Amino acid sequence: MQGFLDIFDIYLLEAVVNGILLGGVLALLALGLNLIFGVIDVTWICYAELVMIGMYGMYYMVQVFGLPYWVAAPIAIMLVAALGALLHYIVIAPLLTAPPINQLLATGGVLFILQSFATVAFGIDFRNLGIRLPVLAIGDMHFSYSRLLAFIAALLGMLAVYFFMTRTYTGTAIRAISQDRQIMSLMGVDTKRIYLITSALGGALAGLAACLLVLQYDVHPFVGLSFGPITFLICVLGGLGNFVGGFIAAFVFAEIISLGGLFSDLEWGYVLAFAFFIVMMFIRPAGLLARRS
């Protein structure tokens, strides 16, 4: 009996730690989406598909062109950042005054475009980088270095965004716009330019997430569907546009998925997370950290 408890605890601890490591990457994704929502007031349904394109970029640069990982990563980040700016310029900018639902559905169309573009251009095979990072063993617990690396890099990325937002003029302007978008154009801030920069920044965060996820998962055109919905739910749970709320919600979700997966199949972890989300929406419709007005 004692032995059984010991083993159980170790698995539990391993699941908890893995949940935290997963939470880091989810928090990074949620930050990018929250940034776009908070500043431009648009939800990019296709956000996870940008990550998917970034993962393919990494795959081609590393596997096909033979670039080292550390060279390929910045290029992939810049590529997805450019894609984000392009998405804003072509699709969102003409729809800025349209009803929010239309913006949402237009990015839904972009989701179809990116998915099928990947299907047509790259095929539906599963591909991976072929980089196997060693596994870290502490006692009887096993953690993969790729997850650890992803967690640390995600935290660094978020820290970089934090300093950009608080210490630079552009960052201050971005935060100001998210508070009041009408008045800022009267204050001499070029709103269009800020929107474009924000979109590029959101894209860059998706690119960073792509570089980290490609170490853990195989790439295929529909990989976005496996973490895209979760990212939206995290953002909504934390309160759309609320950076701190999104950060906390990411870890809550990651723990639910990880622990749910421990006691049963991984799918049940997702079911639990989705059900938790729906229940939370009824209890706190404006997000975890919303103050009662």
Place this chain on the structure above:
Amino acid sequence: MNFRHAAWGIGLAALIALPFVYRDPYHLHILVLILIWSFAYTAWSIMGRFGLVSLGHGGFMGVGAYVTALLWNHLDVSPWIGIPVSMVAAGILALVVAYPCFRFRITGHYFVLVTLALSGIVLQVITATRDYTGGSLGYTPNRARSGSGLMALQFDDKTTWYLIALAVWVLGLLMWRWVDRSMSRYAMEAISEDEDAAAAAGVNVTAEKLKITLISALMTALAGALYCQYQMFISPDTVSGIAVSLQMVFAAIVGGLYVSLGPTVGAIITILLAEVLRIGFGTKAVGWDNLVYGLLLVIFIIFLPKGILGSVLDRLKTQPKPSGTK
């Protein structure tokens, strides 16, 4: 308006007569698919036209298809009973999710994302209970013993299916028209403009929204069950999940949300497009149809938010009518 009624009557008579004079099985198959999906898209647009954009309809369709098939395979319950049961199940699911949504004023982006979570749940539950549902490999209802096709709602000839699908499609249009002419329509339009003002004017906001959602969910479940009975194969990706929900939204918008035949036009365009690309490119076409869908969706939302049929009808209406003609 007699001219309109006559046109509808003649059109319907022609559609009923069609399979008796034209028997090409492939073309009938495409027509059946178009009719079933048109019904599903009409069901979506019944609530979508009032700004209640749901991405949970993939979930309702999945419930409709899987509950019917599971009852038949595991408990030997005839689809004649299974389909109503599956519709009730989808209706309960809709009420459980929608009531708190409407009660707590979850609208706009938030409503879209809650319903997105709903279709995510249905997809994951189907995949997770793979011992019963076959998981992502799909599921096939058992063949009925010979002679009991009617009881099992399984028919081999396309003509029967065509007539069933046609009847259901007409039912969908009648439902659309019924909602269009009811007081609910005015209530829902007021709600979509301004909920507080509508409530102040005496509209029971929660009840009206629930009514529309329930009708829409029941119809979607019926479409799912019919699709399952016709195709005799369902998989989580073809009848549930976010992709199916987006497909409904897309077709309804391309055809036109605000006119009764809009979703049907959307279904004709999307299904014909997929078929033409499939025949034209063969296996290389994988992905091309969705690429064109996506491009069209973006272009339509930017330039033609009322959809093809809606824009054409608008154009016809605004043209000055020459005097003298009726």
